[in-house]
């Protein structure tokens with residue numbers, strides 16, 4: 001799946017995809033004779049004595065009703081005589097249950113466990129377990145089996161990862177319990193029913209219809225999926241060597257908005273097969289277009305992709321929207337190999353899904369649309385995201401033990417599981433070479449196809465193909481948290497030339513750590529005159545060295561920029577090295593400079609000295625790099641006079657270019673130019689408050705609100721975001737009215753998110769009041785609060801709102817949403833004097849949400865690093881702003 005935080009990053013500028021929320025959880029409620037478990041019930045994992053072999057679900061579901069119900073039937077293998085069989089069920093009502101034909105008594109245990117207790121133990125061997133149950137469609141939080149209305153019609157969807165299958169039906173809800181499933185759904189005659197497997201037969205049953213599906217390949221419960229409702233089906237052609245049929249499953253009438261998805265999805269499957277070198281592992285590819293971004297998920301045979309990605313109205317098919325659909329569709333479809341075909345045995349190995357899915361989505365996006373330069377941009381972004389998370393003292397390991405429900409939720413850590421993991425894979429790919437690396441990945445997939453795998457299995461494949469030393473090196477990054485900082489020293493003499501390295505763990509805050517060690521696959525690029533060479537090797541600890549074929553004039557310790565380590569930068573060397581670097585290397589350098597300047601290793605002025613040369617570069621990505629480095633100046637730290645200088649600095653640095661581009665695209669503008677416009681215009685018109693461009697944004701936004709056809713979509717949204725900052729009451733009311741009017745959930749989300757930019761205190765209060773207003777869905781209004789917590793002018797107001805309204809807010813948040821909101825709110829602790837108050841308020845409130853306490857601890861560490869950087873760099877920032885704005 002796509003983690004919520006990742007989703008937000010990817011949707012930057014769009015509705016900050018607030019992930020959706022949980023009803024108050026309750027354990028399974030037996031209908032008859034409940035009693036507490038006496039034989040020690042499981043706490044987290046099911047006992048290994050009862051393992052499912054195959055499963056069948058028979059369910060009657062009408063999404064317009066309140067409840068659904070049915071029967072599950074499992075063939076279970078018992079390794080020992082068993083008096084109690086434990087499985088998972090949460091917030092379900094359980095009816096009769098039997099084991100081997102004998103009636104079972106029901107036990108419950110906290111954490112979503114259901115025990116089936118027998119008078120006499122069932123003997124070892126195979127036994128059939130049957131459980132009748134019913135449940136309520138979730139209508140508030142979009143988890144488990146949930147129902148959503150589109151206009152007057154109701155549709156039901158499933159979303160289970162990691163642990164919500166147990167909310168839909170009783171099951172062995174662990175990733176390692178991978179079994180074939182047979183589904184039968186009884187639905188209204190007018191409803192469409194689809195699931196992972198193909199439809200085997202359909203039979204009328206009075207007012208209902210019985211739909212039987214073919215048995216699936218082995219799947220864990222979290223990958224089981226089905227949808228029910230009056231959907232339209234759109235033919236998407238076929239993909240892959242086996243010409244697998246593709247269809248889009250959309251709410252009634254929305255078919256025409258799948259034009260781009262229909263065009264590109266077959267090519268995506270072709271590109272995945274070409275890249276991975278293995279065929280698409282399943283026999284169909286239905287795409288369930290689920291209501292929100294949340295729920296986007298890799299179920300084989302019925303992949304779920306959110307409406308904000310997939311449904312693009314004809315006038316809005318911008319590069320941004322196309323890229324977003326393609327990238328996420330590729331990620332979810334890549335999981336058909338990484339996660340579906342080969343599944344992690346337990347959640348501590350989720351990196352085998354998410355790191356690989358993330359690494360592969362960039363490769364395949366590059367193959368699909370080279371002009372998007374996905375490899376360079378995503379490697380840069382992911383390395384930066386990984387390094388930032390990994391620089392915190394409490395950073396978790398990539399393979400982190402999972403011993404609680406908190407840990408399960410926390411294992412989907414954006415910075416580590418997705419970004420660090422993908423960056424490591426890129427580093428070893430670069431080190432071994434793409435062909436050799438691909439061989440490692442293929443042999444891992446082949447060895448475990450349709451089964452489960454652990455980190456050890458992968459390391460075995462790596463060791464076999466690349467040698468034990470490489471596997472040892474990889475294990476060091478897998479099992480140790482943190483990131484190495486390498487300091488390179490060149491030596492040239494009679495004995496030859498070489499470069500030696502010292503290493504330490506780079507920590508954003510706190511004392512230095514010289515104890516943690518890695519064996520790092522390093523590639524350096526060195527040059528002397530015309531001669532340039534790349535030399536690679538494993539650099540050990542505490543010192544390591546590489547031999548160079550000549551004595552270099554310059555050396556960059558991270559060739560290609562794909563090394564997952566920081567290079568210690570020396571102000572004297574920077575100007576010497578910079579001109580020799582490739583695009584990817586320059587981008588990596590900006591990240592290294594930022595992190596080191598924040599920690600005080602590199603003088604702030606030297607890091608900020610990179611801004612001007614990069615901002616003037618013809619390459620858009622280097623302009624992005626300049627904006628990132630300038631982020632060392634956090635506007636929230638500045639007083640009024642300094643803020644005015646900072647705005648002037650923004651205008652002076654990027655203004656001329658923004659003015660030359662103008663808001664409105666020209667016919668012959670290519671995609672890169674359009675992307676540059678989307679970046680620079682909001683920066684200069686918004687943060688820089690450039691009078692002309694900002695006035696134009698106001699006019700464009702108002703014109704677009706009056707008539708959508710008058711302004712191209714690619715301009716309308718950034719202009720609206722800028723205009724909303726300085727909105728007056730009339731514009732504010734107009735945006736609220738349009739959000740109320742639109743029937744397109746994506747547009748509604750974006751309009752509401754724009755209100756999160758409003759800076760006028762009275763209007764900001766009015767915007768915040770919408771978050772919990774009657775008649776508003778918090779899943780749509782959540783971004784208002786998210787954005788205000790991030791805004792310099794609105795942060796304190798938003799914090800006050802959060803404190804005052806937490807009791808009303810909390811029941812409407814799923815664990816992942818609460819985690820996100822709490823982490824965002826914790827950033828307020830960077831402000832002087834706020835740390836104790838913020839931590840004191842959030843700590844007890846994080847506790848009830850799986851994964852939130854650890855995320856809060858990280859967010860507070862980040863705030864501490866922010867506060868330290870603020871103290872350390874404040875004076876240097878003032879000096880820089882004076883010198884940068886003095887004519």
Ligand SMILES: [Zn+2]
Pocket residue numbers: 001002003331332335353354357
């Ligand atoms: Zn994923």
